[in-house]
Amino acid sequence: MKKEVAVIGLGRFGGSIVMELSEMNADVLVIDTNEARVNEYQEYYSEGIIGDSTDEAMLKSIGINNYDNVIVAIGDNIQASILTTLILKDLGVQKVTAKAQNTYHGKVLEKIGADIVVHPERDMGRRIAHRLVSSSVVEYLEVSSSHSIVEYSANERFENKRINDLNLSDKFGISIIAIKRDNDIIVSPDGQISILTGDILILIGSDEQLNHFESTME
Numbered sequence: 001m002k003k004e005v006a007v008i009g010l011g012r013f014g015g016s017i018v019m020e021l022s023e024m025n026a027d028v029l030v031i032d033t034n035e036a037r038v039n040e041y042q043e044y045y046s047e048g049i050i051g052d053s054t055d056e057a058m059l060k061s062i063g064i065n066n067y068d069n070v071i072v073a074i075g076d077n078i079q080a081s082i083l084t085t086l087i088l089k090d091l092g093v094q095k096v097t098a099k100a101q102n103t104y105h106g107k108v109l110e111k112i113g114a115d116i117v118v119h120p121e122r123d124m125g126r127r128i129a130h131r132l133v134s135s136s137v138v139e140y141l142e143v144s145s146s147h148s149i150v151e152y153s154a155n156e157r158f159e160n161k162r163i164n165d166l167n168l169s170d171k172f173g174i175s176i177i178a179i180k181r182d183n184d185i186i187v188s189p190d191g192q193i194s195i196l197t198g199d200i201l202i203l204i205g206s207d208e209q210l211n212h213f214e215s216t217m218e
């Protein structure tokens with residue numbers, strides 16, 4: 001089923017969302033006050049509007065509440081981002097995803113009813129920091145404000161150790177939820193499975209537990 005998505009703000013973040021959605025064959029409406037931006041992305045969307053998303057009458061006239069998903073990707077103009085999100089929820093848009101520039105902006109977006117608040121710069125910074133600190137961390141994904149999933153490349157210290165013998169849950173409080181081995185993925189691996197060097201362990205735990213594991217195993 002084709003999803004109808006509207007993206008407001010075609011900066012680097014909004015622009016990359018539009019390109020990805022176009023790859024996924026979604027029907028995309030874009031809105032930006034900047035004509036040059038709307039033109040720049042024209043091959044990726046089905047409808048483009050040069051307009052101000054804080055103009056409630058304009059949003060109403062284009063039937064914005066018929067869209068399943070609206071993404072507020074306005075960057076630096078925090079006031080416009082907040083006002084737009086508020087108007088979208090007032091108009092009855094089901095799912096509004098908004099990009100936050102900082103923690104306080106994020107809190108305000110949550111309070112006024114944004115369904116999903118994303119912090120792309122902060123999240124990317126955290127992911128890169130983890131990869132820098134531990135050369136074995138290949139990916140880092142936040143699942144809540146306190147817990148994360150880490151993709152960890154097993155070095156020779158893990159070679160031929162059985163999951164049960166590693167005892168990561170007792171030692172660190174973390175769990176292996178899957179193992180990537182070559183092109184295979186072993187989901188919920190059995191405790192009898194032996195790890196091989198180069199396996200990617202997909203681990204879940206609290207940030208504190210994962211940090212402890214990363215620094216101990218480095």
Ligand code: ADP
Pocket residue numbers: 008009010011012013014031032033034037051052053054073074075076077080
């Ligand atoms: P990024 O950090 O993702 O690059 P920017 O702040 O550079 O974000 O870009 C945000 C985009 O949002 C710009 O193209 C800007 O013209 C657009 N924009 C800002 N305010 C509004 C608004 N009220 N209505 C529509 N588009 C807006």
